[in-house]
Amino acid sequence: MSILNEISLNLQQGKAKNVKELVQKAIDEGISAEKILEEGLLSGMSVIGEKFKNNEVYVPDVLIAARAMNAGSEILKPLLASSGVKAKGTVILGTVKGDLHDIGKNLVRMMMEGKGLEVIDLGIDVPTDKFIQDAIEHNAQIIACSALLTTTMGEMKNVVEAAKQAGIRDKVSIMVGGAPVNENFCKNIGADVYKPDAASAADAAAEICMAKN
Numbered sequence: 001m002s003i004l005n006e007i008s009l010n011l012q013q014g015k016a017k018n019v020k021e022l023v024q025k026a027i028d029e030g031i032s033a034e035k036i037l038e039e040g041l042l043s044g045m046s047v048i049g050e051k052f053k054n055n056e057v058y059v060p061d062v063l064i065a066a067r068a069m070n071a072g073s074e075i076l077k078p079l080l081a082s083s084g085v086k087a088k089g090t091v092i093l094g095t096v097k098g099d100l101h102d103i104g105k106n107l108v109r110m111m112m113e114g115k116g117l118e119v120i121d122l123g124i125d126v127p128t129d130k131f132i133q134d135a136i137e138h139n140a141q142i143i144a145c146s147a148l149l150t151t152t153m154g155e156m157k158n159v160v161e162a163a164k165q166a167g168i169r170d171k172v173s174i175m176v177g178g179a180p181v182n183e184n185f186c187k188n189i190g191a192d193v194y195k196p197d198a199a200s201a202a203d204a205a206a207e208i209c210m211a212k213n
């Protein structure tokens with residue numbers, strides 16, 4: 001079995017320690033961080049996602065797989081984060097209210113930090129006002145919202161509206177992402193940028209911050 005398959009399988013079984021060791025081994029073998037992420041970690045997570053949908057695994061199984069995913073991506077962090085030009089700017093990042101999914105958000109943070117941006121990660125289940133307060137307090141260029149549930153993605157519209165109410169809408173760009181979000185949704189709620197993955201979210205954030213400086 002290839003090492004990437006082993007990573008995927010151990011992640012599905014929630015074996016965080018094995019995943020960490022295998023990710024390190026894959027790095028030592030010269031496999032790129034992007035390939036380990038895509039074909040090892042994310043491929044394992046997507047199998048878990050399918051099984052979860054079909055009721056073949058349950059919340060505790062998904063939680064331990066998520067822990068293994070986070071353990072593996074932490075090892076990749078310095079490699080994923082290293083990139084050429086460093087941008088200057090501050091991003092307020094969080095998973096919206098009612099939503100507890102944070103794996104994608106954590107990847108977004110890692111990649112943005114790799115671009116040299118300061119990322120204030122508010123975590124999960126973040127109330128609308130918290131995004132706004134922190135954007136004002138830190139004079140942020142971007143508010144970045146993640147959502148994984150169709151039932152919580154609507155919170156992003158509240159963030160856009162609250163930014164208008166607070167009088168900061170022209171100063172702050174609002175970026176949205178997460179599996180159920182798309183370009184159309186972004187336009188409909190009046191947000192500025194939709195990006196489908198962490199790497200393109202980081203690229204876009206760096207561009208926005210450079211343009212605003």
Ligand code: B1M
Nearest residue numbers: 049053099100101102103104144146149150177178179198
């Ligand atoms: Co949840 N869950 N979950 N879950 N879970 C999904 C999302 C689901 C699609 C599973 C399914 O049914 N197939 C489904 C949502 C259905 C829907 O809304 N239509 C679902 C459900 C229903 C639920 C619960 C309601 C289940 C229950 O309790 N009955 C519950 C809700 C809890 C809550 O949030 N209130 C729940 C709970 C959980 C766990 C806690 C067990 C766990 C989360 C653990 C954690 O995050 N620490 C969990 C997980 C792990 C998943 C799946 C299996 C995997 C999600 C994931 O981490 N993917 C997921 C199924 C799936 O997605 N296939 C599922 C990997 C991650 C890297 O991808 O987050 O999409 P993702 O991030 C991507 C892009 O979207 C993008 O970048 C990343 C890639 O580079 N991105 C951004 C993300 N944020 C971005 C922001 C940006 C830009 C890009 O700019 C700001």
